[in-house]
Amino acid sequence: MVEHAATDSIEITASDRVFVLTGAGISAESGLRTFRDSNGLWAGYPVETVATPEGWDANPELVWQFYSQRRREAQASQPNPAHRALAELEKRIGERLFLCTQNVDNLHERAGSQNLIHMHGELFRSRCEANCGAPLIEDSHSYNSIHEIPMCACGSRLRPHIVWFGEVPLEMTRIQTEIDRCSILVVVGTSGAVHPAASFVHWAKARRGNPARTYYVGPEEPLNASAFTRIILGRAGEKLPDLFEIF
Numbered sequence: 001m002v003e004h005a006a007t008d009s010i011e012i013t014a015s016d017r018v019f020v021l022t023g024a025g026i027s028a029e030s031g032l033r034t035f036r037d038s039n040g041l042w043a044g045y046p047v048e049t050v051a052t053p054e055g056w057d058a059n060p061e062l063v064w065q066f067y068s069q070r071r072r073e074a075q076a077s078q079p080n081p082a083h084r085a086l087a088e089l090e091k092r093i094g095e096r097l098f099l100c101t102q103n104v105d106n107l108h109e110r111a112g113s114q115n116l117i118h119m120h121g122e123l124f125r126s127r128c129e130a131n132c133g134a135p136l137i138e139d140s141h142s143y144n145s146i147h148e149i150p151m152c153a154c155g156s157r158l159r160p161h162i163v164w165f166g167e168v169p170l171e172m173t174r175i176q177t178e179i180d181r182c183s184i185l186v187v188v189g190t191s192g193a194v195h196p197a198a199s200f201v202h203w204a205k206a207r208r209g210n211p212a213r214t215y216y217v218g219p220e221e222p223l224n225a226s227a228f229t230r231i232i233l234g235r236a237g238e239k240l241p242d243l244f245e246i247f
Contacts, residue, residue, distance in 0.1 A: 008232050009245045010215055012093060012184065019182035020086060021200055022101045022108070025189020025218050029237045030077045030107055051164045056129070060157060061146040067123065067160045068142035070104075074123055075140070079111035082188065082236035087112030089244055098178040102190065102197055104162055119169040119197065121162040130156035169196065179203050185212045188236050192222030201227040217243070 012018060024032075049055045050066040079087075090097045090113055099116035101108055104123040108116055126139040132154040139158070143149050150158045163169055179185065185204040192198045201224060204212035216228045217239050225231055232239055 008230065008243070010184065010186065010213075010243055012244055012246045014247070016093075016096065016183045017178075017181055018089070018093065018097045018184045018186065019178050019200075019204070019212075020097065020099045020186045020188065021190065021197060022086075022099070022103060022188045023190025023194075023197070024103060026080070026082050026236045027077075027103045027105055027107060028189070029082060029235060030080045032073060032077055032105060032107075047165060051162075052166055053164055054166075056159060056164070060149060060159070063160070064143040064149055067162065068144060071123055071140060071142055074105040074107075077105070077107065079107045080237045082240045083107050083111035083113070085240035085243070090115060092246055098182070100175055100178070100200075102194065117171045117174065119163070119171060119175065121160070121170065123160070123162070125161035126150070126158040127161045128152035128154060128156050129159040130154060132156065136161055172196070175200075176203070179212075180207070182212050183210075185214045186217065187215070187222070187228070188217045188240070190218070190222055192224035198222075198224050 045066060049059065050063050056063050086099060086108065090099070095115060097115060099108065099113055101116060101118055102120050104118060104121050106122070106124055124138065124140050125136045127136050128134045130152070132152060134152050134154065137158070152158055179200055182204060185201060187201060190197060201214050204214055205227065214227065214229045215232060216222060216225065217232045217234070217236055219233065219235055221231060232243070
């Protein structure tokens with residue numbers, strides 16, 4: 001049975017390992033528009049034109065213009081109290097916290113989080129479109145012309161380091177390992193509609209004899225609400241700063 005709590009706390013003992021998954025809702029509280037908003041970031045851009053390998057092949061200039069605008073918006077935003085609360089939690093319990101985000105912005109890092117992965121890629125990195133083996137590059141530039149798109153040493157173009165529709169999310173082996181050993185799973189600000197992230201709560205609860213305690217934090221219930229032990233309704237920036245009690 002799912003418990004609903006307007007105010008609550010999550011107790012963390014010295015033996016607990018905590019897995020936190022964050023989604024678009026936490027970035028939306030910093031003013032970044034989300035995919036699901038009616039007037040959101042993708043408005044006017046069919047997904048297939050800017051967020052698929054086929055869109056990239058057809059018009060790399062348009063794709064770079066789109067992600068350049070996302071970069072400008074992300075650079076103008078600031079971490080909110082929810083980002084800072086998770087960074088503070090990491091300081092207090094160290095490597096026992098693992099943060100996985102579906103977001104491509106760098107707000108978690110700017111708040112101070114270090115032990116995290118971006119399963120859908122990173123907005124401020126670029127990579128070779130041909131996967132030649134060249135390392136990722138840090139890249140905060142805005143490209144508005146086909147002639148500005150940088151080239152890899154192998155001669156191929158650089159593309160945004162973003163997981164597009166039809167591509168496999170990053171670091172799934174590590175994510176599965178961290179879910180398997182966590183005792184607490186906290187999901188913040190996701191719709192519960194995007195897989196495989198929507199399945200993480202099911203993976204954490206499916207362990208025989210040792211299921212994780214699972215919590216959802218957000219202003220409204222996700223589509224997979226029934227999978228959580230407890231639903232904590234409210235904005236992440238208001239709930240997370242006082243949510244964790246460490247023993």
